[in-house]
Amino acid sequence: IAGSHRRIIDHKKDIRIGTVTVSKDSADRYFVSMQLGSDTPFVSKLAKTNSQIGIDLNTENFLTTSEGQVIDNPRYYRMIKGRLAKAQRTLSRRQRRAKKEKRSLRNSKNYQKQRRLVAKIHDKIRNQRNNFLNVNSTRLINNHDLIVAENLRSKNMLKNHALALSISDVGWHSFLQKLAYKADLYQRTFIVVHPKNTTQTCHDCGFIMGSGNTEKLALKDREWTCPACQTHHIRDVNAAKNILSKGLKQLEKA
Template sequence: AMRSYKAAWNMFRKVHNAGTPNFHKKTYEEKYQTSGAYTSKKKPVNMWTGSIRFVDNKHINIPKLGIIRVSGSYRKLLDNKDDIRIGTTTISKNAFGIYYVSMQLGSDTPFVKELPKTNSQIGIDLNTDNFLTTSEGNVIANPRFYRTIKGRLAKAQRKLSRRYVRAKKEGRSLRDSKNYQKQRIVVSKLMNKVRNQRNKFLDEMSITLIKNHDLVVAENLRSRNMLKNHALAMSISDVGWRTFLQKLEYKAELYGKTFITVNPKNTTQTCSECGHVMGTKDTDKLTLRDRSWACPSCNTYHIRDVNAAKNILSKGLKQLA
């Protein structure tokens, strides 16, 4: 905490537009960072020789902590590469007491290989009804992870609130109230379950799109502005659009594919066949209830979201041209 406090004020003094540091409320989540160093010129620079280093496949040595046992996907790195350098390492504890070690790694060779080209291009339309619709006509259902657990979470939160009130009435500290702490962990685990389910789903969807297509085009959504609509705020937060677009962006760069976003203006209102825009030439604009429609200019029948995905792909191709 002291190190973060000093670093924030140093940044404020050096960078005039960094902003005044804000004090944050102490939570049950804790973390600290330490930097890896390689001082010996005689030893090779890898994951086994620095101040932060692996002792074997199950143990890691961290300054001030010593040797600790770890588990995770790091074994794939240890088996395949021998020139990895460990940089800044973050040790964190989540709200219900599980510890994690996160490392910044560097190497002279790529961590993954570029995927083979597929000569395939796709546009995707994101919406709350279905998670996404592709220009090929495929529809991915919205899993609605938060809504499935909403009732259980609300019940657990009400119980937590009652224990909070009871502890305050009796003048006990919340950190010393065992019943409150037990229920807090129950609530934290429920919320963490939703977070993990959503992240797994978004990871699987993003890597599938990147593997199977050379170009993926999506609409540039302003989630922050859309959250101001109270009728849709919970659905938008539950679906995780912004996180999904971020995953597509870094995975495309990682695997040698192309991902771009385009302005979504009129992608829903425009006919993908003839280019007629609804709301012009004495025609009415489509509303949210209009899930399918026929173009008054060329009589082409459209499924609303598939048509939008086709227009998104067309905009992306023009942007790249």
């Protein structure tokens, strides 16, 4: 039925089914996706909240807001990587055995069974992470008219081998993509700002750590006191406040 059109009435909307796509994943499961069209919106415009928020994404926790809320990083991959590594070793062993016996991998039942098991483990991690990102992006969109985040370049950060696993596991890029399309869908405002000095700047007086005779904050410095105004900061909350301030200034100039 790919490419066909069928008309369905659900008492409220006139929904048209456009392209229908059938796909199979690496675990040999089949999925059907449909492109839908309607003369009326599928979602309703959200009510104004008069709330603005900045979010700081980091490896210690997933997200910290300018309001002080902290969302922990669930680290789905780290939790299951031992089981995954064991399953992958079994898969490699069965692959070597099949080749030694000159059997096609396609026709090797034990190899194919293990291949599907490994694929399901990867799929479980992917689904858990995707659900986590969807829940938290939707909550932010529902509760705030403006959301401001850092313009993180994950590909460049992955070059830091000490942080590569944490960055890959957290899904920042996907999270920012979800915020962008949901903001457009529900008519909210989502913008990203340059991250320069958002961590090192005191939100209260504007002093930048590393200037004068001071040293820059290290990753281990989770709390600090501004040497200029003596304000005590929780590192990530202060950064989130600076991110929101940058976003507001960016909107003023637009």
